[in-house]
Amino acid sequence: MKLPKSGRDATEILDTLNALKTKDVDWKGGKCFAYVYDAGPEAMDLLKNSFNLFMTENGLDPSSFPSCLELERDVIAAALDLQEAPETAAGSFTSGGTESILLSVKTARDYYRSIRPEITSPEIILPETAHPAFYKAFKYFDIKPVQTKVDPTSYEAIPSEIEKAITENTIMIVASAPSYGMGIMDPIPAIAAIAKKHHLLCHVDSCVGGMYMPFAKKHGYEMYDFNLSVDGVTQLSMDFHKWGYAAKGASAILYKDSALRRHQIFAWSGWMGYTVVNPTVMSTKSGGPVAACWAILNHIGEEGYMDLVGKTQAASEKIRAAIKDIEGLRLLGNPKGNLFAFTAEDFDIFALSEAMKTYGWYIQPQFGFNTVPANIHLSVGASNAPHVDDLIHDLRKCVTDLRSNGTPPLMNELPAQLLEMFENAGPELFDLLGSTLGTDGSDLPDNMREINNLMNLMPSQYRDQLLVEYMNRLYVR
Ligand SMILES: Cc1ncc(COP(=O)(O)O)c(C=O)c1O
Structure with missing residues (x-):
């Protein structure tokens, strides 16, 4: 689109926006088992109203908007309480699981820079089930991933494998409560004990479990301990915008020792403008997500x-x-x-x-x-x-x-010539596979069966290369 010469009528605009949603997955009918967290119409109305109430307030500056500060303090206090954190603990409200993880990794890197400056190539150990957000953080912050095997039947992380992977460059160990893929809880007490023994940080990723597992446990479901009361756990991520049923843009990164959070905070006054002090990634940020989060926690x-x-x-x-x-x-x-x-x-x-x-x-x-x-x-x-x-x-x-x-016959294995082609290809890989994929990448295919089968057989690095190219085309310009 181009900017219209003169502004359009608001009703017509809202009609157009509503019409756009008709091709989306139908989450309202309860038939979508991913992406949307819906606690019913009353909760949804409250989210919308509270979000709207704070949409324009700017969390950038707590001295101008103490309302946002107070809401964040309340929400983090509730999260710390839920995760049985000690008095020394602190946290930050973030835009989502990925931001919480990015911040935790950056904090770990900068903390180690301050106490062990001789580590110039830091490593973080994580099981095969840990979320891609960690790899994203590693790419952003230049950390070497050390991926460890999980049990091939239970898919739980194996503490002995983790301990074997520790080197003099290790700064942190990651465990999940639970991991997303198969929903498996890692043996966190054993992993955290290893981290403590080797003087390493230990991040529990409870993005998807943080607002669920504490209640499942209270219902009597047996599981490993995983929260901030576990000896050796130093930081934990948990999302409100999943099973807290908050509006999207609501997560927390919690540290057992508030001193660690200092390494997360950015301040800059050395320029010709206002001073920036940001505890998290975003600077200007709507008060909507934290207000809606505060509202839903209190409502439910x-x-x-x-x-x-x-x-x-x-x-x-x-x-x-x-x-x-x-x-x-x-x-x-x-x-x-x-x-x-x-x-x-x-x-x-x-x-x-x-x-x-x-x-x-x-x-x-x-x-x-x-x-x-x-x-x-x-x-x-x-x-x-x-x-x-x-x-x-x-x-x-x-x-x-x-x-x-039966279904049409499928490849069990990628032909050698295709593998060879991947090894030598750059962005043109997509064009080379165009006819097999049945798309030039500029649109969303209706049926994903063949594409999924082909990608399932690809080594993950080629899969990623292909998907990057696909995204680059899908968003067109
Ligand atoms: C275990 C785990 N960690 C991290 C994330 C990333 O969260 P987000 O999509 O909010 O960035 C997810 C998302 O499902 C998750 O399940």
């Missing part, structure tokens, strides 16, 4: 979260039982919460996600990596719970259909 409250988690746990267990019962499907590992994944034993799993799409379901395909096969991930939320029987019915039907009708 402990009893409300217990109720939401109770319903979600029951729904998750029902789906897991069905997966174990449906011939041809296999649940991966032994997940405790509302995130889990399953694979297909004898048919194309990517055909299943496409088949379910035709019944209106969005379930998320994931590529295989090392010991985990290609699979489908489900994140079950409160809004999905009433639709679980329908989901199981359609899942059963689609699996039966696919197993009896």
Whole structure:
């Protein structure tokens, strides 16, 4: 578009915006098992109203907007309480899990620069299940990733593998509570003990579990301890905009010792303008996310979260039982919460996600990596719970259909000439694969089955190269 010469009518604009959403996944019907966290219409209205109330306030300057400061202090205090943090602890409100992780990694790097300046090439150890946000942080802040194997059956991180990977350049160990892919809790007490023994920082990534697992635990579900009370854990990320049901743009990075947070804060007065002091990545920031987060935490409250988690746990267990019962499907590992994944034993799993799409379901395909096969991930939320029987019915039907009708034959292995082509290709790789992919990259394909199959067989570095090129084309200019 170009800027219109004269401004358009507001109603017409809102109609156009609403019409744009019609092609999106239908999360309102409870059939989308990813991306959206919906605690019902009353909660949604409160989020919108509280967000709107603070949309224009600027969290950049707490002296001009003490309201934003107060809201943030409250939200962080609630998070610290939930994670059983000691009095010494502190945290920051951030825009999401990725920002919390970026800040934690930057803090670790700068803290080590101050205490161990001889480490010029810092390393962070993380299991194969840790979230890509860490690798993003490593790229931004020039840290070497040291990836360790997880157990090939349970997908839990292996403490002894982590200890073996420690070198004189290690600064931090990462563990997940739980990891996203298969929803698995790592043995955090054992990992944190290793970190403490070697005088290393230990980050628990509880982005997806921080507002869920404390309540699941109170419901009596057995799991490893994972919060800030665990000896050796030094920092923890948790998102409100997932199972806290807050508006998007709401997460926290928490440190057991507030002294560590100092390494996160940026201040600059050496220029010809106003002084900048930012605890987090953003400078100018809307007060909307923190206000909506404060509102939803107060609205739902402990009893409300217990109720939401109770319903979600029951729904998750029902789906897991069905997966174990449906011939041809296999649940991966032994997940405790509302995130889990399953694979297909004898048919194309990517055909299943496409088949379910035709019944209106969005379930998320994931590529295989090392010991985990290609699979489908489900994140079950409160809004999905009433639709679980329908989901199981359609899942059963689609699996039966696919197993009896078969799907078109697929490559089991990439042809050697294709691999050779990857090795020598740059951005033109996309063009080379254009006909196989059935897209020139400028649009979103309807059916992802073939593309997913091809990418599933690619080594991950080529997959990433291809996806970077795809994104670069998709956003056009
Ligand atoms: C375990 C974990 N860490 C980090 C993230 C990144 O969070 P965000 O998408 O809010 O940046 C996610 C997202 O699902 C996650 O599950």
